[in-house]
Every structure is written in structure tokens, then in C-alpha cells.
Amino acid sequence: MPPSILWFRNDLRLADHPAVTHALADSDAVLPVYIIDPRQIGPSPFGFGRLAPYRAQFLLESLADLDAQLRVRGSALQVFIGEPAEVLQRIAQEWNAPVVYTTLHHAHEEQVQLRRVSEVLRVKTSEPPTLLHPDDLPFPIDKLPKVFTAFRHKVEAHWEVRDALPEPTNVPTPQEWTSQLPTLADLGCEAPSSDPRAVLPFQGGRAAALERLKHYFWDTRLLATYKETRNGMIGADYSSKFSPWLALGSMSAREVYQQVKRFEQHFGANESTYWLVFELLWRDFFQFVAAKHGADLFKRAGIAGAPPKGNQDRRRFEAWCEGRTGQPFIDAHMRELAATGWMSNRGRQNVASYLVNDLGLDWRMGAYWFERMLIDYDPCSNWGNWQYLAGVGNDPREGRRFDPVRQAGMYDPDERFIRQWS
Ligand SMILES: Cc1cc2nc3c(=O)[nH]c(=O)nc-3n(C[C@H](O)[C@H](O)[C@H](O)COP(=O)(O)OP(=O)(O)OC[C@H]3O[C@@H](n4cnc5c(N)ncnc54)[C@H](O)[C@@H]3O)c2cc1C
Incomplete structure (x- = not known):
């Protein structure tokens, strides 16, 4: 054969x-x-x-x-x-x-x-690499609810997550087929320098993914307090940091889910264990949004077909990319992204809102910049979240603006994060 x-x-x-x-x-x-x-x-x-x-x-x-x-x-x-x-x-x-x-x-x-x-x-x-198998959804993809909450209610009412498949012990391959891996130079990149302020020394691959899962769930039981800490911005442990490994598929959402269920059996279910699965549902939602809307997820008018908004002013955009807008909370996040390839969810929401609402720029510039920079870049999650914040996607509310001064006051009251990246 x-x-x-x-x-x-x-x-x-x-x-x-x-x-x-x-x-x-x-x-x-x-x-x-x-x-x-x-x-x-x-x-x-x-x-x-x-x-x-x-x-x-x-x-x-x-x-x-x-x-x-x-x-x-x-x-x-x-x-x-x-x-x-x-x-x-x-x-x-x-x-x-x-x-x-x-x-x-x-x-x-x-x-x-x-x-x-x-x-x-x-x-x-x-x-596809979702938690829920598309065939188990209680609606066809073209009837996917527009709003996340409606999606969540429907799928939670018919909840089924299939078992993860076993790992093969043997992968038979012809002997002459040998490893061939590119270098950074082949991809036109120089070696990035490591920054001691990075939230984690992220390492690609399954071994590091499973190690992180073990740390977050079993060694520290941080999962039990995830809901209270998830809006943090400093350090390794305010959130799971699973996204880079999920984005590249070093571990699957189903594997994470199974571990959550095991954790609940050992230590009990609570709002935090629920919330991590809730976030995995957001991930699924954007995957299914991409399936339903195809190329529209990447178009300026968005899946909403909104009239074009925002300009493409290079100077403003470069100031945003380099953390030189003059708004300290925004600049700190953009410098973290430039120096490490990572930014917290709180940061992402704020800088995206700032680009759209305060700088008045075309939202796709920000989405492409995130695509370039984020080590956890995932097309569906990135473009879906950007559309959501730019008001051309799945957000039922118009004009979702985050006030960076207020947000900094709530999430960085002692300015530790701003000082860390100043
Ligand atoms: C403008 C913008 C762009 C984004 N781009 C990406 C991207 O390219 N890749 C990406 O994986 N996430 C993206 N996100 C979603 C979210 O910010 C990250 O998934 C999260 O910050 C990763 O950190 P964590 O693994 O510690 O998440 P946790 O808070 O621990 O959540 C667990 C997992 O749930 C999933 N998840 C959590 N929040 C979201 C969300 N809002 N949308 C989709 N999935 C979510 C992720 O897989 C995450 O690893 C973006 C959010 C915004 C606002």
C-alpha cells in the first residue's frame, strides 16, 4: 500500500x-x-x-x-x-x-x-480543533447565533464533549523520509532577545504545554481561583497562558477540558473551573464564526457589513505599535507586546479599543499587527475579537469604548504595570 x-x-x-x-x-x-x-x-x-x-x-x-x-x-x-x-x-x-x-x-x-x-x-x-464537535452543535453552522450568549445557552443545553483520542505509539514512515526543519533565518527573522519582564519564558511544543497545564491545575491549583485573577496583567499566574499552545495545537481544547473535569472531581467545581470552560467556548465561538462568515471575518466592513470607519494614518499607527501614544496604560501594553510577543486579555481589549476609538484608525491595521506579533496568534480568535471590539462583528452593543484612564485605575491602581514597562 x-x-x-x-x-x-x-x-x-x-x-x-x-x-x-x-x-x-x-x-x-x-x-x-x-x-x-x-x-x-x-x-x-x-x-x-x-x-x-x-x-x-x-x-x-x-x-x-x-x-x-x-x-x-x-x-x-x-x-x-x-x-x-x-x-x-x-x-x-x-x-x-x-x-x-x-x-x-x-x-x-x-x-x-x-x-x-x-x-x-x-x-x-x-x-476542526474545537472543544465541541461541529456535528454535535444543536444548529447547523449557518444558523450559528450572532451573539455569544445565545450560542453559549444553546450549546450548554445540549452539552457534549467527545473523549480525547489516544496518542499513537508507532508512526510507521518510510526510512528515507527524514527530518527537515527550517531556521529563523529561513523565515526571514532574527533571533528575538529575551526580556526578564516577560510573563513566562514561553517555550513551544507539547512538553512545555503539558508542563504548564500541570503547574496551573495540579501543582498550584490556580484553576480554583482563575475567575478572580484572570484580569491581571503581571506575572505568570493570573491566567492559564494556555493560548499559544492551543493556537498551534500542541494540546487540544478537549484535553484541557478533560483535565478541568478531573480537577473538579478532586477539588470540587466552582465558578473558576466553570469560567475556564466558558473561555474555551469563546474560542469555539470564534472558530464557528469563521466557518460561517469566511472571508468577511477579515474584511473592513466585518461580518456586520458596516460602513468603513477609521483612517490609515501611519504616524499614529506607528506610535501605537511602538508604545509612544502618550497614554501610559496603552503604551505599557504595546511595549510588552513588542518586547515579548504577549499581552494580557485586559491589555488586548484596551489597546484595540484605543486604536479604533481614540486614534480613529482602521481596525484591520491593529489586527494585522497582532497577527504579526502575538505568539498565540490564531486567525479566528484574533480577527473575531478585533471585529467584536471594532463594532463590525458579533457585539450587540454599539461603540464599545474602554476608557484607558478608568481601566488603569481599576486594573493597575498602583501603576505597577505602567512602571514595569515605562
Ligand atoms: C483584540 C484581541 C485579539 C486577540 N487575539 C487572540 C489570538 O490571536 N489568539 C488567541 O488565542 N486569543 C486571542 N485573544 C483572546 C484572549 O485575549 C487570549 O486568548 C487570552 O488572553 C490568552 O491568555 P490565556 O491563555 O491566559 O487565557 P485564559 O484567560 O486562561 O483563557 C483560557 C483559554 O480560553 C481561550 N480564550 C480566552 N479568552 C478568549 C477570547 N476572548 N477569545 C477567544 N478565546 C479565548 C484561549 O484559548 C485561552 O487560552 C484576543 C483578544 C483580543 C481582545
């Missing part, structure tokens, strides 16, 4: 991985690949590149970790830079590998990539 191609995307793990399970069940051998599409790291419509060094480094660490996991199972990861359809077609011909197994991703560019691959090869897709 010829080998099958196992095309990894933002699902860089072997456990709880439906496409891995299907490929191994159907084939005697697989060829694991990951493809970096130059269009997704090249210039954004606003001129700057879409992949900054911190995010690039986290991605390469995640790929190296997946490769290591594959190697102990008799396989290897080959990473290519190129247009996915062309790369996969070349591999398919070279290795006489007629079928591609992969995960369905709802973001528009990922959908277009998949469509092109499907035009030239036989593709078998598995469910």
Missing part, C-alpha cells in the same frame, strides 16, 4: 488528533509534513511582515517538538516553505502517495489552501 501524506497545520501534536488517527488506521505508512506558506509570513496589506521573531521562534520550537515526538515513534517531520498545493503535489508524485490526511481549519486562507489542495489531490479532512 502506498504511504499517505499527513499534513499538519495548527494541530502540532499526536494525541487527540483525529487526522493522525484516521491516517494511521487507513495506511501502512505516513509522510508527516508541515508547510509554511510564504504569503502568510510575507507583507500584510499595510506593508509590515506577518510573522515577527517571537512568533516565529515559538512556531519553530513547536515543530521541533513534534518532530521529536515523531522520531521516538519511528517517523520524522519534514517542513517545507511553499504553496501547499504545489508542495503536496510534488510529494505525492515523488512518493506515490495519493491521499492527504489533514485537519479542517475554518479561517479563510486555510480554507482556500485546502480547496486548492483538493483540486489536485484526494484529501480526507478531520474535524
